[in-house]
Amino acid sequence: MRVRDLTITDRQLAILRRECNVGGELEGACQVLCGSSNLHEDPWADRHFCMEPELRLTVHRPEPLPSDRVRAGNVSVSWDMDCYVSLMRKAREEGLHPGICHSHPRAGSPFSHQDDGNEDHLRDLLQRRNRGGEQVLISILFRGETRVDARVWRSAGSPQTVPVRVLGRELVECSQPSHVREVRADSSFLQRQALAVGSDTVEQLQRFRIGVVGCGGTGSAVVTLLARLGVGRLLLIDPDTVAETNLNRLHGSTRQDVVDRKLKVQVLKGWVDSMGLGTRVAVCQAPLANAVTAKLLRSCDVVFGCTDDHLGRLILNRMAYFYLLPVIDMGLSIDPNCQDRPAQVAGRVTILRPGNTCLLCRGVISPRRAREQGLRHKRPEEYGRQEKEGYIAGSDTPTPAVGTFTTETATAAVNELLAAVAGLRGPKGWASERTIRYDLDRCRPTGCTPRDGCSLCYSSDNWGIGDVKPFLDLGGL
Ligand SMILES: [Zn+2]
């Protein structure tokens, strides 16, 4: 099984760098436990083509070594074997992968022959202990002050080099993922963009696989903008067909689509295909509440949340932390003019990632509405009965929407992605949340701290844990 990449948060990276004495004269070491997602389906592959399963790794938690168990020199570092034995045991018990990290003070020194021999021995030990397990041994090397290399051992003598992604205030590819290079031949339409944000950013966008959940007013604008930015692959998820009342804001749609009862995802795929810019579009018309659908998003590098659905948001909210998968969630709320006060029009863009406050703690998701939508999805008759008896709080009355506001909110969301990859705002990177008040002519970051004990954003217990049973530790999905 091939390993596609290894993702680590900026906080985890800071711990590993400190433990490995990066910047010092002596080498240093640390251990780490990683989660993984097992990808068996490639949303962009031809249906007849069976994908070779791929593994994506995410750092779950650093396991620092007690200082009296480490022996560090200028050109070598070693630590007590029982620390590694205990790491293997934890990995087996928790369904995780063990990893070791060390540093070379000089940037010019790659993995040494001695590293090769030691790691192959540790790999052998892992496979003997956890016989029949699918575990891999991960090795991370800090070279000099800045460089990070990673590789994975599955079989004797032949480690696989793995690209490293750092998720924090920015979204950084630490090492060039050569095997997923997808720079397209005809990229001249991106020339002016390269002048603005640099060709590295243009190439990173071309490699990106981006999920868009919800293809309505904001979603269709996001899809249009991402295709013009040159994003390589898009995965569109939405179960709905185009309705007459969507035509004021749904980019790419026509009145004929309403007559033909076309799915929104099909309309948008046709729209992007007709641009001829080379973006590959995969679609899924099943709701996100199907675990199979949600699992497809594990193939993505970034996800845009453009749904009004509380259950859908609840799922994206968990995926961001479990899979270190950044989610750019957005919403628009319009309170029309009343007699005693003017209208309030607010667009919201929230970046979900470890280190930021989640949507539950921000009060964006109503757990009750999410439960009700879950019931409607799983047991529609029971939902109907409860609705009749007045137990259902939410209603599906149409909410106000204007195409200019949905489009501007979508633009603000896509600009956050640019802030994260192109460094447009310097080290500040992307905002945690940004609110645009169209009635007040104001756009500002909005802060919010995690609620005590939140298992997603307050504690790091689920960060990077990857695949668990049940999926996302949510029964009933
Ligand atoms: Zn070494």
Ligand SMILES: [Zn+2]
């Ligand atoms: Zn939270």
